[in-house]
Amino acid sequence: MNVFYPHDDVWQGRSVESDARAATRADIVSPTPEGNSTFPRYFAKASGSHIWDIDGNSYVDYNLGYGPVVLGHADRRVTEAVTAELANGNCIAPLWSKRQSELTATLTSLIPGGELAYLLKTGSDATSTAVRLSRIFTGRQKVIRWGYNGWHDWAAGNPTGIPDATRAETILFDYWDLVSLENAFAQNAEQVACVLIMPFGDEIVPDGHLQEIRRITHSHGALFILDEMRSGFRINLGGIQKHVGVQADLSTFSKAMANGFPISAVVGREEVMKCLGKTRISSTFYADPAPMAAALTTISILRDSEGIEYLWRVGTMFQEGLAKLVEARRLPAEVVGYPPMPFLRFNVPDSATREAMSTRFAVEAARRGVLLHPEHQWFVSMAHTAEDIQLSLDACAGALDCVADLME
Ligand SMILES: Cc1ncc(COP(=O)(O)O)c(C=O)c1O
Structure with a gap:
């Protein structure tokens, strides 16, 4: 493939963690679709609340194209x-x-x-x-x-x-x-x-x-x-x-x-x-x-269809569930933001530790089928169901356990 990669240095010696960070940055173009990334880079299809990568993995998507997809993909x-x-x-x-x-x-x-x-x-x-x-x-x-x-x-x-x-x-x-x-x-x-x-x-x-x-x-x-x-x-x-x-x-x-x-x-x-x-x-x-x-x-x-009210309801469900998971693990993190655009902020003074935590969280959530950006606020859509939220919370529970391991 003859493609110009503006940030090639990012890809030197990439690890699972650097893949996750880079793949969620709009300015990074990935050299190859295969490799050691846990975070998907090439999508095959997006529909409703879900996105599929070219390896056939499906994810509940909370990036939603950085926010535009308010009704769900391919409405x-x-x-x-x-x-x-x-x-x-x-x-x-x-x-x-x-x-x-x-x-x-x-x-x-x-x-x-x-x-x-x-x-x-x-x-x-x-x-x-x-x-x-x-x-x-x-x-x-x-x-x-x-x-x-x-x-x-x-x-x-x-x-x-x-x-x-x-x-x-x-x-x-x-x-x-x-x-x-x-x-x-x-x-x-x-x-x-x-x-x-x-x-x-x-x-x-x-x-x-x-x-x-x-x-x-x-x-x-x-x-x-x-x-x-x-x-x-x-x-x-x-x-x-x-x-x-x-x-x-x-x-x-x-x-x-x-x-x-x-x-x-x-x-x-x-x-x-x-x-x-x-x-x-x-x-x-x-x-x-x-x-x-x-x-x-x-x-x-x-x-x-009172869509905005729905975004608030489904976002609140996600925020409340996530807050309970964080609290149960006594992690230095806080669920912030309006329900239609929630985020999990890790509250540690050292920026390298903070980045490591948010990246690990995003990587482990992706491994469990949920796309949550490590740095940018997330979004919900009218296509996100209560089942999607439950699946996402289960994935977040596992991801937060991994973050807790990081701290030991
Ligand atoms: C608040 C805000 N303003 C402006 C922009 C720029 O929009 P665009 O990327 O469509 O040029 C963005 C894009 O993310 C944004 O979030």
Whole structure:
């Protein structure tokens, strides 16, 4: 196979543990499907809550493509909607499809403060658009941000390849310390166009926290932008904004919006959104109706079948069961997060030990037929059944025993 592997060094002398870590990192491409990995790398098929690797092993999947698969893999209703759309043609720019106005109307009806919406392809497209709009609207250049907001230059976590001038325009702050936000504003007075954040990380939003970030942001004349890529159409049909009662000037969506089809959106205040008319943000593929049909179908299923409530119920079942397993073993770990996107955090100060524990946990869970990412929060779908949860808890019990062995 003549393939370029960007992180070949990771594969030198790989062990079961390094395989598991690497295989769950999106930027790693595996040289061979066979070998000594316990964590599967090549999938053969995915359906409902399950994924099958090319060796025929099946797993209950809690990665769900990093979150988009909210109804379950290969949902027949979404596939049919997309297939029907494709039969009419999909690459129609510069014309638009009726799906475009149907979907933007759906989004503005669901998202608090959503007066206009613009459709794009990826999450990074959407956050970058929101930043551009905030710059045009405020006439300022700098961005204060927190969390993962995409790969584009302004949001890059890794400075390699990013011009110094670009890096200087983006300031990070500490989500848990709002003095750091005030300081960022003080050091960049009158220069900040927006604060753009993921609404939360692995944990749930503290009471009033987003409201306070919004207040500080507005008091400095900047726009408050929520990156709802993970929380949108998963925590609530109106996003985290509806759940905690806060309204962003702009918010960005993708992932669970279309059960895995490539589409994203910026939604927000009309006067800000209309700045789109002063710039050019377009792509050959933004007008494609098939992913819009996927989104319309996904959203209507979530709405009509109380799908979000189901995610909360099934996620709670998993979280409660896992918490009991951790407690029974007296492990330094804690089940965190909202039920639709739970996680198990190992609480040990030494990062190497912490990594060893979370990796061992993920590897041993995979060995027992359950895919749980060692570093990234997990996701549940409407296809996850009570039986899946029980099977997963049995696997977690065995995996936690192995983690306990590590500590002896
Ligand atoms: C919160 C958040 N924002 C932005 C992005 C970027 O989205 P994409 O990978 O579709 O560009 C992601 C992707 O994981 C994300 O989780």
